[in-house]
Amino acid sequence: MNWITNYVRPRINSLFSRREVPENLWTKCDECGSMLFHRELSENLNVCTNCDHHMALTPRDRFTALFDNGVFSEVQVPVPVADPLHFRDQKKYPDRMRAAQRNTGEAEAMLVAEGEVGRTRIVAAAQDFSFMGGSMGMFVGNAIIAAAERAVERKLPLVLFSAAGGARMQEGILSLMQMPRATVAIQMLREAGLPYIVVLTHPTTGGVTASYAMLGDVQIAEPNALICFAGPRVIEQTIRETLPEGFQRSEYLLDHGMLDRVTHRKDMKDELVSILRMLTHQPPPVRGDLPAPEDEAAAIVPPKDAAETP
Incomplete structure (x- = not known):
């Protein structure tokens, strides 16, 4: 035994066997x-x-947890003109878009899908706050219109999960025009007699709160979500007063009549199923009738012992 065996060889082995964490x-x-x-x-x-x-929860992960067995189909959204104002701040707008797409793996800040929730077919739309703060640009306006049109076409309820910092400044007045466009899309649902449910998540602010995020037939929010037009810091600096604790949070807004429910994320699916079936005049959900956690093919596979029995 020498220093090569005791020190050098273990050292070399550790270098080559080291795993990337x-x-x-x-x-x-x-x-x-x-x-x-x-x-x-x-x-x-x-x-x-x-x-x-x-x-924060990405729209794709949210839909996987929401829809029965995580199965849903995406609804195609018309792609608007890229960089209509040729906007540039510290970076060019197309560069910011490419960076957001690379970081999130999504094309834009809203995802629209169709599927079943507790045996009730719906159209759902969700904003991605990790994509440029979930900002409302022309694509988001197109996505809400596409979701509303699909819901009217199929006569389905629309559920929208909001999460945004407001309008997208890189699109200027064009982003602000998405507020009336989205409002008209929601009116299409009203005229068709279809339910529109909004789930407000943290944070929902700015022009989103001033338009489609507060127009739901039922307004639900996740716990402690910031929901406002202007943030607490701006209001404090404007009125020069200290705001109450929890101001503009879900529970505060529920106490003051701006929300219908504050629901924990783990209970959200059951809550939506109950509300959707009630608004669509269906009987209450029966636990035994809900989809199994695994697909039917996996459920009918015989036990290993039974398969080996001659």
């Missing part, structure tokens, strides 16, 4: 600072297991 295995909770394992956090629908803080 992914950097995204842990997520820090914004509210309590707890470090959460990614798999445990994902299974809990991005809700902190320590303080129950509701973190």
Whole structure:
């Protein structure tokens, strides 16, 4: 035994056998600072297991949890003109778009889908706050119109999950025009007698709150979500007064009559199923009639012991 055997060889072996450890295995909770394992956090629908803080959830992950067995079909949205104002701040608008698409893996800030929730077929739209703050541009306006038209065509309810920082400044007045366009789309549902349910998530602010996010037949919000037009800091600086604790949060707005319900994310699907079936004049959901967590093919596979029995 010598220093080569005792030191050099183990050192060489450790260098060649070292595994790369992914950097995204842990997520820090914004509210309590707890470090959460990614798999445990994902299974809990991005809700902190320590303080129950509701973190951001992408539209695709939200739809996977919402629709029966995670099965849904995307609704195509017309693509608007790219960079109509040739806007540039620190970066060119097309560069910002490409960066957002690369980081999120999505084409834009809203996803529209159709599928079944508790045996009730619906059209759903959800905003992605990680895509340029979920800002409302021409694409988002087109997405809401496409969702409303699909709902009217198929005679289905529309459920919208809002999460936005307001209008997209890179599109200027064109982004503000999406407020009346979306309002007209919601009126199409009204005239067709179809339910429109809004689920407000953290944060929903600006022109989104001033238009389609507050026009639902039923207004639901996730716990402690910031819902406002102008933020608390702006209001405090304007009126020069200290605002009440929890001002413009879900629970505050519920107490003051602006919301119908505040529902935990894990209970959201059951809540929506009950409301949708009631508004569409269907009988209450029966637990045994709801889809199984696994597909039917997996359910009928015989046990291993039975398969081996001669």
